Amino acid sequence: MITLFLLLMQRVGTILILAFLLVNVPFFRRLLPKLDQISTKFYLILIFAGFALFSNLTGVEITKNNNLVSTTFLTGLPSSDSIANTRTLVITVAGLVGGPVVGTITGLIAGVHRVFQGNGADSFYIFSSIIIGWISGMIGHSYSKRRTYPTAGVAAITGLGMEFIQMLFILVFSVSGLQLVKLIFLPMMILNSFGTWVFMSIISAYLHQEEQLRSVQTHDILELANKTLPYFSSGLTESSAMQAATIIQHYTNFDAIGITDSQNVLAHVGPGSDHHVPERHVVTDLSKRVLASGKMEVANSKEMIGCPIPGCPLAAAIVIPLIVDKQVVGTLKMYFTDARKLTPVEEQLATGLASIFSSQLALGLAEEQSKLVRDAEIKSLQAQVNPHFFFNAINTISALMRTDATQAHDLLLELSTYFRTNLQGARETGITLKQEEAHVQAYLSLEQSRFPNKYSVNFSVKSNELNLLPPFTIQILVENAIRHAFSGRKKNNCVNVVVTEKRNCLHILVSDNGNGIPQKLLPHLGQRVVDSIQGSGTALENLNRRLTGLYGPKSALKINSSSKGTDVKIVIPRKVKTI
Structure with a gap:
């Protein structure tokens, strides 16, 4: 034996x-x-x-x-x-x-x-x-x-x-x-x-x-996103692309970084810069395929990259599309001179960067449109982005990196979803019910990561997901309930969202079991700014003005409240997005 x-x-x-x-x-x-x-x-x-x-x-x-x-x-x-x-x-x-x-x-x-x-x-x-x-x-x-x-x-x-x-x-x-x-x-x-x-x-x-590597990279991504924001939000130009590429190379392990618009190379930092030159047309087959398909591609060899220049030192690459309004406006290219350095971690990093940089480009486009159009509605919508919420979310993600890198990575994607839908809402007067629900869920994921098990938010949607409604309609009501309805309470806090169709109208009900709204404030909510330690009612006033402006007085907010909780009802004409 x-x-x-x-x-x-x-x-x-x-x-x-x-x-x-x-x-x-x-x-x-x-x-x-x-x-x-x-x-x-x-x-x-x-x-x-x-x-x-x-x-x-x-x-x-x-x-x-x-x-x-x-x-x-x-x-x-x-x-x-x-x-x-x-x-x-x-x-x-x-x-x-x-x-x-x-x-x-x-x-x-x-x-x-x-x-x-x-x-x-x-x-x-x-x-x-x-x-x-x-x-x-x-x-x-x-x-x-x-x-x-x-x-x-x-x-x-x-x-x-x-x-x-x-x-x-x-x-x-x-x-x-x-x-x-x-x-x-x-x-x-x-x-x-x-x-x-x-x-x-x-x-x-x-x-x-x-x-562990993901945790370190998550921290670097936050820093990287902060550094590149001024450049990507200013649009894809040679100057902004060169600054952004330099920053990306500094904060990642890639040997070379390239940025293109839909036709030309805008910047290339690192090995290969002698022939990947700004103002020249995109030369690699890999980049051309990404521009055509709008999908990320990974190359593990020089042959897969397809650079026609003999002796090119680039041996592996990840090319991600930069997408704004469903249009490919350029690519971000990340290269290694040693193909063995390319691992799944780098692929996941690239996916996250694609979402962040595309959102930054969309932000720049939204700002440009705002300046050109001077549309008061866009400004009022953009004002709904709460800076305290943003910084709280960033702090939560930073803290989670030390204890749960996977959740930190997921919340970073949720934060990207939240701001991307904010930007989308700033450019459109109507989004689908499905998009609105995704926006609310992104907000809840971030909020509940800070206060686990404090709130219970339930959705009951008995309506076509392609029904249109003004951006942030449900999100504002849910956020308003979470921020103001449960003062001093740490448990048994419930918010219910019910969406139904009736007589060719979309009926939205957001209710909570909170402490209620003082009766003296009820007639003024949605009509003007109120003087209250719980909040000013600016978000409800803005939402009410948009609803009545789009659909008339019948679609105004209907608020009922008592010591057992608050109900907010909205009725708008039913309109389905055509595909």
Whole structure:
């Protein structure tokens, strides 16, 4: 038994060395955040099936007399002999990482190969391997729904359980079951459980490293967004693009940064600046495709970049479109001179930067339109952006970076959504109910991150999502309730939003169970600014003026309040956006 333990330890050590090398391969790293994609499952099946076949081939042969035969590669054995190997370890890890589909198919391939290896004997290995793959896959799937992987401890217990299942199959279905189990039980139970623990520890260590890197990058993104705002908001010009590109290169790990408009290179900082020159047309095939499709593209080689200049040092790139009003106005190009530096972290960073910079460009366009048109409605809408809310959100995200980088990343995207819809509302007199609800949800995500479980906001929308309404209609009422209705209360604070259709009209009701509004203030809310320590009512006055201006007096705010809470009703003509 000791000899078998030592021989199996060598096999487990080899598998773990291969696991360490695998985690350091950029291709495998790019698969981990995309487990829901069919292509990812296909590649993971290929990878883990290869590991499983290697485990079968490097197994230790056990003759019918319990003699051990160690060879470099065990391609076949007599039907009376058995193998001690690390197959169960690999199948278990495949399930924990890739889910039930990857685990089950990897188990099927490994089991079939094991039967062929034994000249058709012991077909029960097929069924046991499938069951092990499926069970471990379901365990992995339960963790993936929480956007995480099983801990090393859970992996060790799972590995122990899966090996125990394999032992039961051998005991019941193998001709020499009891004699074989006595020999291999302890070595295989201990080593395969230990190997599963170490394999998942290697993956977890990589993910923890990625998480730390994301946390640092989130902080840098906030700083970067603050620095680039003056330049992107002034529009895409050579001067502003050069300043922005210099700042982006400073705050990221990319070797070179390029910015284009829809036709020409505006700026290029770093290697390749001798031929990626401002005022020249876009030269790389990669950038041309992004301008045409409006979708981010990733290039992992010089050939994929498609630069026609011989000797170009740029070896990998991420090109993201800059989009304003659903139109591609330019691209942001981020390059590496070493393709191995390109990881999923950089791809996620690029996605976030695309949203932020596009929003900054849209902000500049909105400011320009405001100056040209001098539209009082746009100004009143823009005034609804609360600077205190913005700074509170930034402070919350900064604090979360130290404790929960994933939530900080998600809230940063919500903040981008919130201000993008603010800008959209500043340019339009009507948005869809679906867009309004997304705007409210973005606001609530940010607000509830500061005050977890303090508010409960419920939506009941029984209406076509394409119905149009003035921007911020529901958002102002929800925000007004959250800010003023629950003074001094830390729990049981509820806001309900009900949207229905009746007689060709859209009926909106926002109610709360707050402290109520003083009766002396009710006649004045929505009509003028009021003198109150709870607030001035400016937002309600602005909303009421917009509603009556667009639809007439019948659409004015109807406010009822008592000590049990406040109801605000709006009725506007129903109008559906045409597609």
